[in-house]
Amino acid sequence: MNEEDYLQEVSKMDRPIAGMSLTNNPDNPAPYEQPPQFVNVHEASLYLWDYLTEDEQRYEALMMGISKGVPVMTIVEVILFEHFQDGMWNPDLMLMLAEPLAYMLIALAERLDLDIKIDNEEEEGDVFGANMQEDMMNKMRTVAQTGETTGVITPDMKEKMQELPEISLLEKPQEEEAPTPENPSLMAQPTG
Numbered sequence: 537m538n539e540e541d542y543l544q545e546v547s548k549m550d551r552p553i554a555g556m557s558l559t560n561n562p563d564n565p566a567p568y569e570q571p572p573q574f575v576n577v578h579e580a581s582l583y584l585w586d587y588l589t590e591d592e593q594r595y596e597a598l599m600m601g602i603s604k605g606v607p608v609m610t611i612v613e614v615i616l617f618e619h620f621q622d623g624m625w626n627p628d629l630m631l632m633l634a635e636p637l638a639y640m641l642i643a644l645a646e647r648l649d650l651d652i653k654i655d656n657e658e659e660e661g662d663v664f665g666a667n668m669q670e671d672m673m674n675k676m677r678t679v680a681q682t683g684e685t686t687g688v689i690t691p692d693m694k695e696k697m698q699e700l701p702e703i704s705l706l707e708k709p710q711e712e713e714a715p716t717p718e719n720p721s722l723m724a725q726p727t728g
Contacts, residue, residue, distance in 0.1 A: 567622050568622075572624060572629065573624050573625070574624055574625045575626075576629075577636065580624070580625055581633065581636045581640075583624070584636070584637050584640065585640055585693055587615070588640055588641070588644065589644070595700065595703075598641065599645060599648055599703065602641065602650050602653075603645075603648075603651075605653055608638050608641050608642060609634070609638060609654060609655040610655075610656070611641060612637045612641065613634075616633055638654075639689065640693075643689050643697065644697065647700070648703070
């Protein structure tokens with residue numbers, strides 16, 4: 537493919553024009569273009585703890601993911617980036633929250649005696665494209681093995697952790713009802 541064909545092919549791609557974000561209506565900015573709701577690690581960490589533990593379905597889903605081998609740092613990235621897009625914090629605070637959030641997830645998983653995977657082997661120590669310090673990653677692995685999370689998990693958090701429901705991740709999922717004429721299968725051939 538010559539350069540001219542390549543440029544024509546690239547120009548057909550459906551993507552924003554360079555600088556297009558500078559022409560957005562300033563009266564209607566995206567959430568991440570506004571001042572963040574949190575500006576310090578402590579307040580944001582308390583918010584994240586509530587986020588992890590207040591909704592029982594979310595808590596169970598997170599623990600189920602960890603029990604199935606989803607790396608803690610993958611979950612950390614998803615949660616932090618989602619909240620960044622919602623305007624909760626800026627990118628700098630997002631990176632600073634990676635370690636405390638990882639320790640919170642490790643503590644919650646340790647409470648249920650789950651096998652904890654910290655990160656992917658091929659992306660070892662990589663969070664949001666930034667390489668985390670090796671000693672910090674080793675510390676997280678040690679915490680995952682020993683369960684000692686002092687300094688991150690406050691006494692209030694430990695108290696709330698004791699109040700969390702005991703969930704069994706080994707329970708068989710509820711079986712769906714068999715299709716009936718009143719409630720046909722979504723995969724069934726349409727009638728009429």
